[in-house]
Amino acid sequence: MFPVEYGRPTRRLIHLPRTIVDFWSLMNTALHAVPHLTTALTGPLLQLESHLLDHQAEIEAWFRDQWRQTPAPFYTSVDLRNAGFKLAPVDTNLFPAGFNNLNPAFEALCIQAIQSALERFYPTARRVLVIPENHTRNLFYLESLATLRELIARAGYETRIGSLLPDLDGPQVIELPSGRKVTLEPVRREGDKVGVDDFFPCVVVLNNDLSGGRPPILEDVDQAVVPPLGIGWSSRIKSGHFGHYRKVAEEFAAMAEIDPWLIDPLFRNCGEIDFMKREGENCLARNVDALLSAIRQKYEQYGIDKPPFVVIKSESGTYGMAVMTAHSVEEVQELNRKQRTHMSKTKEGQSVSKVIIQEGVYTFETWGEANAVAEPVVYMIDHFVVGGFYRVHTGRGPNENLNAPGMHFEPLAFADPCNMPDCTEFPDAGVNRFYAYGVIARLALLAAAREIRALDAG
Amino acid sequence: MFPVEYGRPTRRLIHLPRTIVDFWSLMNTALHAVPHLTTALTGPLLQLESHLLDHQAEIEAWFRDQWRQTPAPFYTSVDLRNAGFKLAPVDTNLFPAGFNNLNPAFEALCIQAIQSALERFYPTARRVLVIPENHTRNLFYLESLATLRELIARAGYETRIGSLLPDLDGPQVIELPSGRKVTLEPVRREGDKVGVDDFFPCVVVLNNDLSGGRPPILEDVDQAVVPPLGIGWSSRIKSGHFGHYRKVAEEFAAMAEIDPWLIDPLFRNCGEIDFMKREGENCLARNVDALLSAIRQKYEQYGIDKPPFVVIKSESGTYGMAVMTAHSVEEVQELNRKQRTHMSKTKEGQSVSKVIIQEGVYTFETWGEANAVAEPVVYMIDHFVVGGFYRVHTGRGPNENLNAPGMHFEPLAFADPCNMPDCTEFPDAGVNRFYAYGVIARLALLAAAREIRALDAG
Numbered sequence: 001m002f003p004v005e006y007g008r009p010t011r012r013l014i015h016l017p018r019t020i021v022d023f024w025s026l027m028n029t030a031l032h033a034v035p036h037l038t039t040a041l042t043g044p045l046l047q048l049e050s051h052l053l054d055h056q057a058e059i060e061a062w063f064r065d066q067w068r069q070t071p072a073p074f075y076t077s078v079d080l081r082n083a084g085f086k087l088a089p090v091d092t093n094l095f096p097a098g099f100n101n102l103n104p105a106f107e108a109l110c111i112q113a114i115q116s117a118l119e120r121f122y123p124t125a126r127r128v129l130v131i132p133e134n135h136t137r138n139l140f141y142l143e144s145l146a147t148l149r150e151l152i153a154r155a156g157y158e159t160r161i162g163s164l165l166p167d168l169d170g171p172q173v174i175e176l177p178s179g180r181k182v183t184l185e186p187v188r189r190e191g192d193k194v195g196v197d198d199f200f201p202c203v204v205v206l207n208n209d210l211s212g213g214r215p216p217i218l219e220d221v222d223q224a225v226v227p228p229l230g231i232g233w234s235s236r237i238k239s240g241h242f243g244h245y246r247k248v249a250e251e252f253a254a255m256a257e258i259d260p261w262l263i264d265p266l267f268r269n270c271g272e273i274d275f276m277k278r279e280g281e282n283c284l285a286r287n288v289d290a291l292l293s294a295i296r297q298k299y300e301q302y303g304i305d306k307p308p309f310v311v312i313k314s315e316s317g318t319y320g321m322a323v324m325t326a327h328s329v330e331e332v333q334e335l336n337r338k339q340r341t342h343m344s345k346t347k348e349g350q351s352v353s354k355v356i357i358q359e360g361v362y363t364f365e366t367w368g369e370a371n372a373v374a375e376p377v378v379y380m381i382d383h384f385v386v387g388g389f390y391r392v393h394t395g396r397g398p399n400e401n402l403n404a405p406g407m408h409f410e411p412l413a414f415a416d417p418c419n420m421p422d423c424t425e426f427p428d429a430g431v432n433r434f435y436a437y438g439v440i441a442r443l444a445l446l447a448a449a450r451e452i453r454a455l456d457a458g
Numbered sequence: 459m460f461p462v463e464y465g466r467p468t469r470r471l472i473h474l475p476r477t478i479v480d481f482w483s484l485m486n487t488a489l490h491a492v493p494h495l496t497t498a499l500t501g502p503l504l505q506l507e508s509h510l511l512d513h514q515a516e517i518e519a520w521f522r523d524q525w526r527q528t529p530a531p532f533y534t535s536v537d538l539r540n541a542g543f544k545l546a547p548v549d550t551n552l553f554p555a556g557f558n559n560l561n562p563a564f565e566a567l568c569i570q571a572i573q574s575a576l577e578r579f580y581p582t583a584r585r586v587l588v589i590p591e592n593h594t595r596n597l598f599y600l601e602s603l604a605t606l607r608e609l610i611a612r613a614g615y616e617t618r619i620g621s622l623l624p625d626l627d628g629p630q631v632i633e634l635p636s637g638r639k640v641t642l643e644p645v646r647r648e649g650d651k652v653g654v655d656d657f658f659p660c661v662v663v664l665n666n667d668l669s670g671g672r673p674p675i676l677e678d679v680d681q682a683v684v685p686p687l688g689i690g691w692s693s694r695i696k697s698g699h700f701g702h703y704r705k706v707a708e709e710f711a712a713m714a715e716i717d718p719w720l721i722d723p724l725f726r727n728c729g730e731i732d733f734m735k736r737e738g739e740n741c742l743a744r745n746v747d748a749l750l751s752a753i754r755q756k757y758e759q760y761g762i763d764k765p766p767f768v769v770i771k772s773e774s775g776t777y778g779m780a781v782m783t784a785h786s787v788e789e790v791q792e793l794n795r796k797q798r799t800h801m802s803k804t805k806e807g808q809s810v811s812k813v814i815i816q817e818g819v820y821t822f823e824t825w826g827e828a829n830a831v832a833e834p835v836v837y838m839i840d841h842f843v844v845g846g847f848y849r850v851h852t853g854r855g856p857n858e859n860l861n862a863p864g865m866h867f868e869p870l871a872f873a874d875p876c877n878m879p880d881c882t883e884f885p886d887a888g889v890n891r892f893y894a895y896g897v898i899a900r901l902a903l904l905a906a907a908r909e910i911r912a913l914d915a916g
Contacts, residue, residue: 056612056614057584057585057611057614057615057616059614060573060613060614060615061584061614063614064577064581064582064614065582068581068582096508105563106566107875107878108564108567108875108877108878109566109567109570110573111875111877111878112567112570112842112877113570115518115842115877116574119522123526124522124523124524126515126519127515153515154514154877154878154879154880155518155877156514156515156517156518156521157515157518158515158521204567218537383571384570417566417569419568419569419570419573419612419613420569420612421567421612422612
């Protein structure tokens with residue numbers, strides 16, 4: 001049989017690396033395996049995974065029904081946490097970055113899904129304008145942007161990047177560590193269309209989460225803007241999403257005959273809060289207390305011998321900013337100045353006035369000899385799961401956020417696709433664990449689809 | 459940089475092989491590269507490949523327009539021949555086998571394409587009945603059938619196999635060399651539906667080319683039958699397909715500004731012919747002569763210093779039966795009894811009364827140290843190119859048919875998908891050659907789509 005030393009190499013092997021650095025990261029990826037689930041508490045999850053496998057045809061039929069009623073957004077990434085006893089989404093990003101972290105072996109899958117998506121959104125489109133974030137110095141983001149542009153181009157669309165950077169007055173070419181180049185061109189408006197230069201395509205793909213507000217130049221254009229402006233963080237709130245998710249999880253759980261808690265993080269939210277002025281703290285403390293009690297009750301029900309914790313996040317925050325964890329009410333009552341400052345501002349200096357208090361889900365997946373904590377991020381284009389990667393972090397615990405500013409995680413591309421469950425393998429085999437990730441991530445995708453539909457209705 | 463010894467391993471590496479035989483075929487695949495184009499006459503093809511790359515966005519937009527007008531069949535495989543100066547389809551199979559020869563790394567791509575296809579053909583379907591060929595002893599075919607069934611099941615459809623075998627009176631389980639099992643159940647009719655046991659799904663996938671005629675049990679069912687009965691070899695003729703293909707190639711060539719001959723094998727056809735009674739031979743000779751002259755003229759135009767040849771095939775033949783090549787009129791005038799017998803019967807004993815005389819296209823791709831001749835076969839599901847393999851044959855010449863009864867070819871899975879052209883690579887780099895294959899194969903797919911539309915109209 002196959003020597004075990006070979007591990008689970010990925011298709012990366014067949015692409016000639018551009019740099020020596022790439023070579024090593026490639027060898028590392030090639031020689032590694034699926035993260036290890038380091039907990040004895042896998043009973044309910046194994047049950048969940050085998051349950052999902054057994055009901056695969058039913059689950060897929062259910063999803064197909066859902067997408068007919070509520071089409072999926074153009075693209076989405078979902079952060080999952082896998083506690084062994086629970087597998088749940090903790091963040092849903094409708095303007096995903098990180099495309100450069102996906103397994104190059106899945107590029108064909110991404111290309112095919114982009115073709116499906118664009119044929120549906122705008123059948124006669126021939127060209128696409130991508131509007132990115134304004135991070136010109138974040139090379140990780142720019143590598144993702146370059147990959148996204150390439151994927152859309154390889155799907156057969158002429159693709160250019162229109163930047164909202166206020167001080168950009170001509171094309172700017174940025175050289176990337178991968179050896180690629182990315183060209184940013186200033187977005188301009190002509191009548192009811194936005195474009196760059198003389199390029200005014202039918203489809204505008206937003207890769208900017210609009211944390212800084214809705215750019216007036218994009219208002220009321222007669223082009224297809226995907227995802228729509230209204231789903232940016234200037235309008236969207238996390239508890240809105242998780243409210244939809246709760247409903248989706250209940251419906252799914254009823255169909256699949258499981259306890260929805262196994263896939264749904266509990267949450268509560270507060271009214272206005274001002275961390276600097278210490279306003280709204282009582283409401284926060286009350287909610288933290290109530291949520292910890294609720295989690296404790298579920299832990300007792302399942303015999304889970306771990307301290308419950310909650311995660312407090314800005315309602316419209318992103319990039320892992322303004323996030324804290326708490327294991328007790330006291331922790332939120334005794335915030336020091338530094339902690340309060342941390343919680344009061346999010347991306348682009350937006351101040352935090354609302355928070356969501358979410359059940360903390362342990363991450364019991366670890367990686368390598370150092371037992372680094374690993375958190376899966378699943379990518380979807382249209383309703384197709386096209387891959388994902390693990391955020392691997394040596395310096396963090398299983399109850400900590402792995403996506404925080406300035407924090408460097410190691411991306412570990414999924415070795416297998418998420419759409420090929422294999423009932424002849426063990427429920428926890430790689431392809432089957434990835435399938436389970438894909439199912440839960442698609443539930444979050446469905447919640448996002450319902451958010452977008454609610455926008456259209458509202 | 460990457461050591462050359464690694465070659466271009468495929469994703470096969472990550473799947474544990476089921477048998478030792480598999481292990482070696484896997485290692486072989488892993489260590490091999492893309493076949494070598496052994497001809498100096500690559501000028502026009504390189505030109506064609508770089509032309510296709512340069513016009514990729516335009517070509518893909520053109521295809522999208524075409525699929526909107528004429529939806530693609532459920533699945534199709536196309537045999538191509540690559541002469542270096544010419545790349546053309548020579549056979550289009552609407553009931554493809556050989557799914558087991560595809561690169562396992564592309565399974566996810568197949569699954570995603572099946573999901574797209576079935577969502578389009580029958581949005582609310584939950585189950586699929588596959589109706590296969592009646593070859594119960596052809597293990598290659600049964601391995602393909604097992605793979606096809608698995609792919610549809612993994613796409614999220616309950617899938618069973620309904621056999622038309624007349625003497626099957628209960629489920630028959632066949633063990634395969636791969637270690638898998640395939641279960642054939644007798645098809646039965648109930649009212650307007652066919653099914654097996656109590657399984658009467660909305661969708662019937664035909665994987666039987668109906669060489670033996672249209673089975674009455676499948677007539678006028680109210681289920682979706684894909685591809686439709688009328689496109690089986692009992693009704694279809696090759697010159698019908700290549701008539702559509704000629705038109706497609708002309709339209710494409712006009713758009714892409716190339717000589718259509720570079721992608722289109724010339725052909726002619728005769729009226730009734732009876733090889734045993736030696737009726738219709740004069741017409742055959744006349745057409746062979748005319749076709750050889752036409753090819754000679756094109757060879758002169760492009761300075762190709764090779765003898766032209768033609769391939770004579772049954773109009774409705776398949777499985778490489780009733781096929782011969784001829785380099786001169788004399789060859790068809792001097793057929794001996796054995797040759798005439800060979801040409802007079804095709805699959806399931808159907809007699810040959812009509813032939814197509816097609817321009818022979820040299821295969822100048824070779825493989826390995828033995829310089830075995832290699833012929834690409836491209837697979838499509840819906841309008842997506844999902845992979846392919848090479849038929850590799852050591853005992854045959856560049857002007858011979860590589861798919862003939864009793865002949866054993868080595869399948870060599872494509873190392874890369876066909877949908878990810880890379881304009882930063884050379885036009886003849888693996889991904890780009892595969893892209894060119896995918897473009898030409900899709901032209902044959904479009905011709906098949908138009909054949910099906912003509913059925914519906916007729």
